[in-house]
Amino acid sequence: MTRAGPDLFPAPPGATAGDDDGTPGALLDLYLPLCRDCPERLVVAHLGQSLDGRIAAANGASRWVTGALDVVHNHRMRALFDAVVVGAGTVRHDDPQLTVRAVPGANPVRVVLDTRRRLGPAYRLFNDGAAPTLLLCAAELAGPGERLGQAEVVGVATAGRSLCPRAVLDTLAARGLRRVFVEGGGLTVSRFLAAGCLDRLQITIAPLIIGSGRPSITLPEIEQLGACLRPAVRRHVLGSDVLFDCRFDG
Numbered sequence: 001m002t003r004a005g006p007d008l009f010p011a012p013p014g015a016t017a018g019d020d021d022g023t024p025g026a027l028l029d030l031y032l033p034l035c036r037d038c039p040e041r042l043v044v045a046h047l048g049q050s051l052d053g054r055i056a057a058a059n060g061a062s063r064w065v066t067g068a069l070d071v072v073h074n075h076r077m078r079a080l081f082d083a084v085v086v087g088a089g090t091v092r093h094d095d096p097q098l099t100v101r102a103v104p105g106a107n108p109v110r111v112v113l114d115t116r117r118r119l120g121p122a123y124r125l126f127n128d129g130a131a132p133t134l135l136l137c138a139a140e141l142a143g144p145g146e147r148l149g150q151a152e153v154v155g156v157a158t159a160g161r162s163l164c165p166r167a168v169l170d171t172l173a174a175r176g177l178r179r180v181f182v183e184g185g186g187l188t189v190s191r192f193l194a195a196g197c198l199d200r201l202q203i204t205i206a207p208l209i210i211g212s213g214r215p216s217i218t219l220p221e222i223e224q225l226g227a228c229l230r231p232a233v234r235r236h237v238l239g240s241d242v243l244f245d246c247r248f249d250g
């Protein structure tokens with residue numbers, strides 16, 4: 001990977017220890033642990049949110065919450081992982097391609113979580129042939145050899161009413177997809193976080209207030225703030241946005 005120039009990661013005024021200071025060390029800290037041949041199994045999620053914790057407007061419009069540098073960051077992340085996972089809500093609202101276009105690199109396998117198979121076949125990623133694509137659904141809804149467009153339909157165990165995140169990861173690992181990037185939306189990332197399935201969670205905060213809309217992380221209620229998750233965090237400045245790189249892997 002080539003080193004990004006200081007224009008991509010400018011040093012924030014008054015940067016403190018733990019901040020991205022624009023040095024190669026800060027970039028290595030963000031990307032080196034994610035590079036191929038580092039950990040065998042790695043699950044990282046990302047969300048881009050407003051100051052008030054929204055990832056989209058109430059009608060699902062989310063282009064764009066964060067700035068161009070965060071978009072480039074997302075494409076880098078896709079290029080560094082075996083598979084990119086999104087929930088059915090993201091496909092329904094965004095009709096995303098989930099390919100690597102803003103940076104050099106190979107497209108990951110695209111994985112859509114749709115427990116009850118509510119999505120039809122017309123979405124781009126089911127038809128464009130740009131990368132292998134899997135549609136993961138409840139095991140009883142997947143027939144042998146079934147496809148949705150060009151996507152392979154794969155049955156996965158459920159936990160309650162949704163796909164079990166661990167079963168999703170085991171299903172992908174059985175296909176050699178051990179490095180997984182969970183790209184949204186909020187429900188999907190929250191379920192992986194609640195299940196203890198994330199090694200890292202990257203939240204990029206943009207300086208806008210949406211005021212209502214789709215929430216970012218939602219977890220079961222807690223009684224005391226002592227029960228909060230307090231991951232080790234490093235901050236990286238992406239233009240006017242700030243990426244919080246949270247580590248849960250010790």
Ligand SMILES: NC(=O)c1ccc[n+]([C@@H]2O[C@H](COP(=O)([O-])OP(=O)(O)OC[C@H]3O[C@@H](n4cnc5c(N)ncnc54)[C@H](OP(=O)(O)O)[C@@H]3O)[C@@H](O)[C@H]2O)c1
Nearest residue numbers: 048056060062087088089090115162163184185186187188
């Ligand atoms: N700002 C960002 O970073 C960002 C990123 C991505 C998307 N978005 C926006 O976020 C919105 C969508 O987010 P969202 O939170 O509403 O929905 P979402 O996470 O994209 O999708 C949720 C749906 O996916 C399925 N799903 C997710 N996790 C599952 C699991 N573990 N097991 C089974 N099914 C699972 C479920 O579908 P069923 O109920 O059909 O089973 C669930 O209702 C869109 O507006 C999109 O534009 C923003």
